Amino acid sequence: MSYLLNVYYLLIENLNYYGMLLLVFLAVISMLLALYFVFNRQSEVKQRLGRFIPQQDDVDHSKPRLVEEQNGFVTKVVKPLHDMVAPTENETKKRLRLKLIQGGFRSERAVQNYLALKIVLAAMLPGVFLFARYFYSFSAQVVAVAACLTITGFFLPNIILNYRTKARKQNISKALPDALDLMVVCVEAGLGLDMTFKRVGIEIRPISSDLSDEFKLTNLEASAGRPRDETYKNMADRTGVAEVSNLMTLLIQTNRFGTSLAKTLRVHAEAMRIKRRQLAEERAAKAAVKLVIPLVFFIFPALFVVLLGPAAIRIITILLPVLGGE
Structure with a gap:
């Protein structure tokens, strides 16, 4: 009960800080959900209209999928971010493309999305942290944490891709x-x-x-x-x-x-x-061979305590009074 009271008092004392973190988190989630519903709503509207539009048997007047993807809003946003960090050598691009394919990402925009994700995470993680610390004093520790978050956000897609490729x-x-x-x-x-x-x-x-x-x-x-x-x-x-x-x-x-x-x-x-x-x-x-370290450092000490502990207690209780009497 006392532990819960301490946590409650801690939350009350730092209400502004945790409240700001909660607001930032909700803002980011709301923005992502808004983008999802905006782009998903267009496809739902097209599906509903398609029920009332008579189908053509032989002629397809729809825009090709590749052209539609190239002219989409997401592509226009992602492509500049991709150009910022895209490798200049063709061999490097081919290796990255092959690595994404080996990880199970075969989309035509996989390389663009991957590089854009690195930029977004490298900017978003320290940005959210610095925004949360805006109402408090800045220090060298805050800057160091922001730098670590930038590096983490930039290399996090690499770690996920390597894990996905290895598992596949x-x-x-x-x-x-x-x-x-x-x-x-x-x-x-x-x-x-x-x-x-x-x-x-x-x-x-x-x-x-x-x-x-x-x-x-x-x-x-x-x-x-x-x-x-x-x-x-x-x-x-x-x-x-x-x-x-x-x-x-x-x-x-x-x-x-x-x-x-x-x-x-x-x-x-x-x-x-x-x-x-x-x-x-x-x-x-x-x-x-792999069991040696757990046996030596974890199992053997516990086993020795269980086996030798009662004997040690018995020796101490019997010998110490005798030695003290002498």
């Missing part, structure tokens, strides 16, 4: 052996490679939606007329997983030299299962 790669790598077994079954059943990719993409979706999307996208590229070697290389680049790259290289060589696809996939699937078992054994062997 692990998801694909974990589901790949099962997908490879499905490919072996489909090929041995007489399906072609294109239909195999399509079928595996459907069946593997409950296990890994990312790998399913990659199979479907590769199948769509092949259906659109791209050479198979190019579609396989694109899938390896989009995933960034070494196992997928090895599989695509194997398919390219099989397609080039005309070897048996079913036999090749069966041998590769067996190698993948062996590698998966070896990886599990390696992780099990590392577990004993």
Whole structure:
């Protein structure tokens, strides 16, 4: 009860400060919600009007989606921010674009949105903090905190992207052996490679939606007329997983030299299962080493206290009076 009273008195004493923080938070949330409803309302109005406008069977008078996106308000706001921090070298842009694709962001505006988000966070986090401190005295600590928030806001998208890319790669790598077994079954059943990719993409979706999307996208590229070697290389680049790259290289060589696809996939699937078992054994062997620090610093001291504590208390209660009497 006393703790709650102390918290209550602290809030009363700093009511202006916490109230200002709450107002800033509500203002930012309200602004974001307003922008969302403004842009979402336009699409809802178009959908409602579309119910009453007679549909044309053959002629589509709507503006192309790409042109509409390029002329949109969001693009006009994001593009200047993108130009401020966009890398000048084409190779750097390609690497950033590939990294975003490996993280699951395939949109045409992914690079622009990513760089604009870095600028917005780098300006918004210290801006909100400094605005909250505007009614109080500034100091070197406040400036240091604002600088740290600026750096944090600028590099926070990098951390999120790296985490998302790593999680996506692990998801694909974990589901790949099962997908490879499905490919072996489909090929041995007489399906072609294109239909195999399509079928595996459907069946593997409950296990890994990312790998399913990659199979479907590769199948769509092949259906659109791209050479198979190019579609396989694109899938390896989009995933960034070494196992997928090895599989695509194997398919390219099989397609080039005309070897048996079913036999090749069966041998590769067996190698993948062996590698998966070896990886599990390696992780099990590392577990004993990783348990040393928790055992030494946490479990052993508690165990010693439980085992030796009563004996130590017994010795102290018996020997100390005897030694004191002597």
